[in-house]
Amino acid sequence: MVYGGENLYGTKKTDGTWSGMIGMLIKEEADISMAALAYTPSRGQVVDYSTPLLVQYSTILGKLGQPELDPWSFHLPLEPYVWLSILITLLFVPVVMVLLSLISRVSLTHILTRHDIWQRRVVLATWMIVAFVLVRSYASNLMSVLAVRYVQQPYQSLRNVLDDAGVTMIWQINSSRVEYFRSVKSGIFREVAEREKAGRIKFQFLHEFWGSMDTFLRKGDHVLVAVEIMTRFLISHDFTKRGQCDFYTGKERLLPVFLSGVGQKGSPIVSQLNKRIISMQESGLYDLWIEKSIPNSTSCSQTPSRITKSSSLSLPHLWGVMVVLVSSQGAGLLLLVWEVKCPPPTPS
Template structure:
């Protein structure tokens, strides 16, 4: 097999080996980079060599994209964009998890791939700004794309393989504690252990010895401890295998385990082996090693305790079907996340939420459908605890927290629905559930009154068309004058050019041309007739198009919506922004040192930013925003809800939202630090 060659460029070739190493009589070469599963790994894990490999691989595909963009082939922008996403950007998506920590120079060199593709797709000049490319194409930067792909892969790993050590590490980094079974809301281990005891009582006798084998995860170890706690008088042999490492280490540990367990079986009258794991690969590997090492003979009974769904047992069926074994599936459904006794939990809220959800609807149910859903599914009742300041919460000068976050952090409330944006400072005092949704801030402004645009007669034609008409009116008479001058067919008194220009204007305005101009097509001046005929044809097309569009343009009234981005608001010194009090976004723009959000902080220092609580927003939009000199900056979900409620009350749509989204946040529910309620809420929201 031909060895993969590293991409061209400095830093990818290895130094010569000073001490040659031989393997099978062949000398091994020392390299500083190596390709594994299509990704080039270097000594410092900078992935600079892999980025060069991506650029070289993308260069040929960019050439194909450039060929498709030629006018002769007629490929549309949508076709070019699809080709880029599936043929070029997919190269970066494949190894995105490895590209999250690139150094700034390497990251900028990676962005060149997409920048070149955008130049080709949009056909823009090379001096066009990259931000305009991204706005026009709707494509994020490759750095944001890599971060998004890495986040998706991380969440899939945490959700699908929660018992791996890397999943536990990621949960700690994401400020979500692991889910030990001892912190479950109900004693689900008790029910599972009772079921296991029933099986053991049926299959074993007094002379049987019991052997437990666990894979080393928190769940399996807690299961074993709970079992020993219920039956402390019996003798149990327990083996633990550190699962989650590389496959070779796990295989070596299983080999030693089977050898020691076989010695124990040989001195026992009969043996009952209970293996506890939620990893199908571990269960299958253990069964295979048990057969190889003759641990499991026909008289040895094997019970595999797992939470793997029945639909995935097909992977283990072939191996376990040749043994005296049964698989005991623990039903880890949401019913085991219910309280055995119905407690009353305190839910932190603020005045706006409390005023909206208190009371019942027409069917007699409480209006807080989210809290009702959680209470019904987890078997608890609840009461509201309102924050005194009516805010979400922020960190104070003395280190304490205000608002709803403060209530939960001080354990005055058990949890809060919110939702709340996930930040590092908040995660130190509270725990977040799995993300509920991702939202961004938008700008809410008042619509202008419908009016006719006084410059509407220019709108039927594009500015380039108007420019072409003006240039033609100047260029065509000049050309005729120069030709007449060269052929000496006109009197050179300077009157030919004004007369030609006046004639062109008369044709454009659909006025009659005098008869004396019929002499243009006679004799040696036939080219004047050709020019006049061409101009008449062009004038007919332009005039008909203008007349057809003018009526429709003047019939539509123009509504002013001036603030479509944060830049528009900052550039207008007469408008004031309204932000919600003590939110994470407010803390963010107060802490930045550069960029547009520093300008927001400077605007706040200049008195152009006001802060109000959420319950005051409806009064704000009906007074301040409606006056036209204020805009409201808030999450899109809240803005759409307020616009909808205003329309339901008044029957009018007086407000608009900006086209620009900014300051995206991940929103979740919150609970007390290290509370078992948080993983239960996460499971309820993810599974259902």
């Protein structure tokens, strides 16, 4: 049984020989390796794989952002159709008044004041009731919305990573996933290969991932692409060390692989090993071993993307509202200037 003297699972070199555990098995320096190796066609030609121990996907591991208030959250208390109806009303009323002023050749001020006093009172009272109900309903919901902070988790998929030119990916050196994206001719993984040519990918051994959590990932400009069990180990290790969840895994699952033990080509040991693996899986023993080997494995499994926090508001929190306010006031000012500079002709 071997672990891999070169700290590699096994990669085919340019001269046709193999490194790592695969190389040791080919040279008959060992009989079997129970380290979970991903299956690849090239490896399958030189060694025999056992029944898969587990099936794993690759996931994206990234740094959680700081809780932030969405400056545009003021629109959330009302449905889009309500906002649309308010906007249409605000635009429709002044347009109608201006058109009436132009058609009748009477000033806008005269149109607003020439109606009967009781009619004006009824219109004013109706508008005040509607505005009061709308404002009270909006304000009560808005206070709840402004207490919500959004925890940034920007890299949920490989496409999110590729669209950000400032982020660097970390992959396991000479892994089956690296072998795959280097071989494809088109698609999203071809873009990953092009990112490697641009120098935006770092390759590391598994044991280097632990240090990368602090040196690279914690800065927020790096992400790690690794199998799920590895990302669980890393997150649980960091949580055990710091007592808080600082990292998250993306929702997208990439590149499924079968992880198995391997033996020499044609070795009868592999067939006997398969029986033990099947028995172990049916009893749930292997899954139990995995759970026991990962302390605090579920502590950060459901990292919230939103939290509620009570704090005083400041101008940076409300700059979205200020943009709308300044824009509306500016539009009203322009309309007033237009009315003063271009009054309608008085009737003769």
